Amino acid sequence: MRTNDxxxxxxxxxxxxxxxIDDTRNLKWSTLGGKKTRLIGHRGxxxxxxxxxxxxxxxxxxxxxxxxxxxxxxxxDGQIVVSHNLWLGETTNIRDIPELQKYKRNxxxxxxxxxxxxxxxxxxxxxxxxEDIKKVRxxxxxxxxxxxxxxxxxxxxxxxxxxxxxRELTVKLGRPFGAIPELKMPKIYNMGRPYPRYFEDRAxxxxxxxxxxxxxxxxxxxxxxxxxxxxxxPLPAGSALGPAVxxxxxxxxxxxxxxxxxxxxxxxxxxxxSLLHTQGLDAVAKYAKIVxxxxxxxxxxxxxxxxxxxxTWNATEIAAMGGFIAPDQLVxxxxxxxxxxxxxxxxxxxxxxxxxxxxxxxxxxxxxxFCPKDKTEEFFYFFEQGAxxxxxxxxxxxxxxxxxxxxxxxxxxxQRLDS
Amino acid sequence: MEQTRMxxxxxxxxxxxxxxxxxISIALVALITIHRMRIHALASASLAxxxxxxxxIDDTRDLKRQLxxHRGEKAFMxxxxxxxxxxxxxxxxxxxxxxxxxxxDGHLVVNHNEWIGDLTNAKEIPELQKYRRNxxxxxxxxxxxxxxxxxxxxxxxxEDIKKVRxxxxxxxxxxxxxxxxxxxxxxxxxxxxxRELTVKLGRPFGPLLEDRAxxxxxxxxxxxxxxxxxxxAHKDLKLAPVKPLPxxTKVGPSVxxxxxxxxxxxxxxHTDVPVVALNENTPAFxxPKGLDQVAKYAKIVxxxxxxxxxxxxxxxxVAEHHLGSKEIKRLGGFIAPDQLAxxxxxxGMTISPYTFYDSHQNMLxFCPKNKTEEFFYFFDQGMxxxxxxxxxxxxxxxxxxxxxxxxxxxKGYYAA
Numbered sequence: 001m002r003t004n005d006x007x008x009x010x011x012x013x014x015x016x017x018x019x020x021i022d023d024t025r026n027l028k029w030s031t032l033g034g035k036k037t038r039l040i041g042h043r044g045x046x047x048x049x050x051x052x053x054x055x056x057x058x059x060x061x062x063x064x065x066x067x068x069x070x071x072x073x074x075x076x077d078g079q080i081v082v083s084h085n086l087w088l089g090e091t092t093n094i095r096d097i098p099e100l101q102k103y104k105r106n107x108x109x110x111x112x113x114x115x116x117x118x119x120x121x122x123x124x125x126x127x128x129x130x131e132d133i134k135k136v137r138x139x140x141x142x143x144x145x146x147x148x149x150x151x152x153x154x155x156x157x158x159x160x161x162x163x164x165x166x167r168e169l170t171v172k173l174g175r176p177f178g179a180i181p182e183l184k185m186p187k188i189y190n191m192g193r194p195y196p197r198y199f200e201d202r203a204x205x206x207x208x209x210x211x212x213x214x215x216x217x218x219x220x221x222x223x224x225x226x227x228x229x230x231x232x233x234p235l236p237a238g239s240a241l242g243p244a245v246x247x248x249x250x251x252x253x254x255x256x257x258x259x260x261x262x263x264x265x266x267x268x269x270x271x272x273x274s275l276l277h278t279q280g281l282d283a284v285a286k287y288a289k290i291v292x293x294x295x296x297x298x299x300x301x302x303x304x305x306x307x308x309x310x311x312t313w314n315a316t317e318i319a320a321m322g323g324f325i326a327p328d329q330l331v332x333x334x335x336x337x338x339x340x341x342x343x344x345x346x347x348x349x350x351x352x353x354x355x356x357x358x359x360x361x362x363x364x365x366x367x368x369x370f371c372p373k374d375k376t377e378e379f380f381y382f383f384e385q386g387a388x389x390x391x392x393x394x395x396x397x398x399x400x401x402x403x404x405x406x407x408x409x410x411x412x413x414x415q416r417l418d419s
Numbered sequence: 420m421e422q423t424r425m426x427x428x429x430x431x432x433x434x435x436x437x438x439x440x441x442x443i444s445i446a447l448v449a450l451i452t453i454h455r456m457r458i459h460a461l462a463s464a465s466l467a468x469x470x471x472x473x474x475x476i477d478d479t480r481d482l483k484r485q486l487x488x489h490r491g492e493k494a495f496m497x498x499x500x501x502x503x504x505x506x507x508x509x510x511x512x513x514x515x516x517x518x519x520x521x522x523x524d525g526h527l528v529v530n531h532n533e534w535i536g537d538l539t540n541a542k543e544i545p546e547l548q549k550y551r552r553n554x555x556x557x558x559x560x561x562x563x564x565x566x567x568x569x570x571x572x573x574x575x576x577x578e579d580i581k582k583v584r585x586x587x588x589x590x591x592x593x594x595x596x597x598x599x600x601x602x603x604x605x606x607x608x609x610x611x612x613x614r615e616l617t618v619k620l621g622r623p624f625g626p627l628l629e630d631r632a633x634x635x636x637x638x639x640x641x642x643x644x645x646x647x648x649x650x651x652a653h654k655d656l657k658l659a660p661v662k663p664l665p666x667x668t669k670v671g672p673s674v675x676x677x678x679x680x681x682x683x684x685x686x687x688x689h690t691d692v693p694v695v696a697l698n699e700n701t702p703a704f705x706x707p708k709g710l711d712q713v714a715k716y717a718k719i720v721x722x723x724x725x726x727x728x729x730x731x732x733x734x735x736x737v738a739e740h741h742l743g744s745k746e747i748k749r750l751g752g753f754i755a756p757d758q759l760a761x762x763x764x765x766x767g768m769t770i771s772p773y774t775f776y777d778s779h780q781n782m783l784x785f786c787p788k789n790k791t792e793e794f795f796y797f798f799d800q801g802m803x804x805x806x807x808x809x810x811x812x813x814x815x816x817x818x819x820x821x822x823x824x825x826x827x828x829x830k831g832y833y834a835a
Contacts, residue, residue: 047509058594058596059495064815147505149501149505173779399811400476401476403815407821407825411829
């Protein structure tokens with residue numbers, strides 16, 4: 001029995017007593033389980049509050065997100081912190097902290113898809129200790145419609161602090177929020193560590209410490225006695241924990257997580273062509289329960305999206321594996337292999353929709369030729385397709401659109417009853 | 420704070436202390452006092468949305484049930500702070516409400532209470548301790564107030580008030596993480612914020628208060644002065660220059676609010692801005708003849724929500740005691756709670772009850788079983804506006820209700 005199933009069951013039970021106004025209409029969605037699409041707060045509610053901060057998580061929770069997403073990174077002294085980037089110069093005030101200037105440097109490295117990262121004058125998490133990192137304060141991106149009024153107020157959290165925040169929110173707001181941690185760049189963070197799966201094991205131990213994962217493989221905990229884990233108070237009667245899901249771009253790590261815990265894995269391999277044809281999907285289905293591609297694979301399609309990233313492939317090989325799956329058929333193909341779909345990311349309506357088909361000369365590879373004109377069209381398309389989860393920013397707008405779509409479903413159902 | 424109430428104070432207001440001071444100062448500065456007496460009736464702002472150009476996801480079915488962000492989004496942020504207004508705006512409130520008070524040196528400051536000890540760190544600021552005192556007074560309607568060890572805004576200067584930092588009420592489901600971060604705003608800063616939000620979020624939000632407030636509101640283009648007011652007495656009122664808005668920016672309308680009916684009449688006769696008559700303890704208000712009087716100066720009636728749900732025994736007793744049953748009969752008797760909206764609409768006014776809380780909060784012994792029932796009841800009754808906290812929940816309920824209506828209408832169509 002999978003944690004996901006249990007979690008869904010728990011969610012539907014607790015949903016009755018939750019204080020947030022959940023849409024409890026019994027409608028049939030096109031998702032794998034037939035329930036409404038779940039909303040994942042991308043780095044919390046980063047459209048309103050600096051990302052990955054305590055406030056961002058509170059905000060996402062207050063707005064009724066179903067899952068709240070942290071990104072995991074590893075410090076020099078082996079503690080797990082929450083940060084999207086491996087470097088801190090962009091999103092924090094680190095440049096203003098004298099004692100951290102010694103960490104400023106340049107780095108070039110290729111990732112496993114061949115993409116080369118070149119970063120100059122940056123401060124890397126794996127060079128710094130937790131104590132160093134606790135000195136910085138987070139800034140909001142300089143985007144006009146985002147309040148700049150919390151800049152410098154919040155610091156970075158550890159994975160442990162994120163999990164205890166999730167517990168706090170679950171209890172205080174009476175809703176079991178889902179945790180969906182993503183391990184960033186494991187091959188880089190594992191460099192220079194006692195053994196190759198060091199980062200994965202630390203993450204597994206932490207998640208299991210909070211009761212969100214059972215360890216099914218052999219992990220030597222003695223190597224991790226220095227990992228900081230807060231004491232976990234028992235949950236009050238009537239509270240239930242939310243579900244957990246792993247995410248990773250790295251297929252090796254994804255497989256490792258699937259083999260060593262009972263927590264479902266979302267495969268987020270955007271660049272590798274093998275994901276997007278039928279045989280590739282068969283391979284992914286061996287370890288992943290959820291497939292999480294960049295949203296444009298469902299609209300403009302794989303070929304255009306990969307081309308735009310400069311990824312090349314062997315046409316004969318792809319043809320032999322069944323060819324690229326058409327964008328409007330991708331959800332169906334994923335569902336038919338018993339996996340759920342989790343596209344990203346759906347932005348605040350004031351931001352660009354970011355689809356290639358919106359550019360001149362690029363046509364979607366679907367039969368329908370669908371290319372969304374606005375956020376409402378975009379969301380309705382993904383709901384109709386049966387997206388099981390969606391990574392969203394501005395959870396308020398997302399929930400409104402989900403409610404509108406539910407209305408549409410309800411009206412359709414009523415029509416069938418009336419006729 | 421309010422001793423004769425049997426429920427949690429949701430509105431508080433004070434008038435008599437300032438009237439007392441004003442009586443003394445009448446001898447000194449005759450013209451200003453008349454206005455000062457009125458200023459301490461707390462007022463709020465309302466906004467209208469012109470939804471078509473905004474980027475927020477509005478329900479284009481236009482239910483005509485508008486949501487007023489109570490003191491901003493105080494369910495998530497310390498009330499009346501910059502964060503609270505941003506939050507309400509981001510969540511798509513139709514209106515964002517400030518409350519206005521007046522400092523000793525004549526500055527309009529946004530704060531709900533006349534005192535600041537309960538929701539700020541005033542107690543910890545050494546140079547403000549000299550202001551700490553007790554105050555008792557009785558309102559025009561007979562309500563007695565006895566406030567101890569507090570710091571009153573009308574005793575302090577703007578410079579004093581700018582020293583404090585606000586915090587959130589101590590409720591477990593509200594984030595306590597912004598405590599000590601925000602200060603109090605002036606009315607001008609509030610208006611500038613509304614302008615900033617209007618431009619940055621592409622949605623027209625609107626504002627409000629009297630004489631000083633009338634002049635300020637007029638300065639920002641939100642009110643026309645229709646009867647002479649003594650602008651000379653307010654020459655010291657410094658207002659920042661107002662930049663023109665970007666071409667195409669739509670600005671929302673403004674609305675006055677007041678518990679004090681004298682003030683409400685004054686505002687109605689001196690500007691072109693419509694007036695909301697707030698009330699929760701004037702028996703005559705809830706009689707047909709009483710409402711006729713209100714209709715002479717108010718466009719919107721804003722009662723405590725319980726008046727539309729079940730009759731408050733307390734008020735009945737007060738009514739009997741103050742008016743006598745003969746007088747109540749002469750006024751037409753009390754209007755039944757489920758008829759109140761209809762009677763208000765019949766007189767050409769709209770209705771805007773307060774306050775609808777975050778679903779984690781106590782329903783205050785209210786007749787509906789839960790928040791969904793509560794909202795659907797009020798939507799059914801035909802509320803034009805509602806003061807809400809947790810605008811996210813309110814908006815979801817509004818959408819669910821709009822759909823219920825749509826389904827009903829559709830059924831009617833099929834049945835025909």
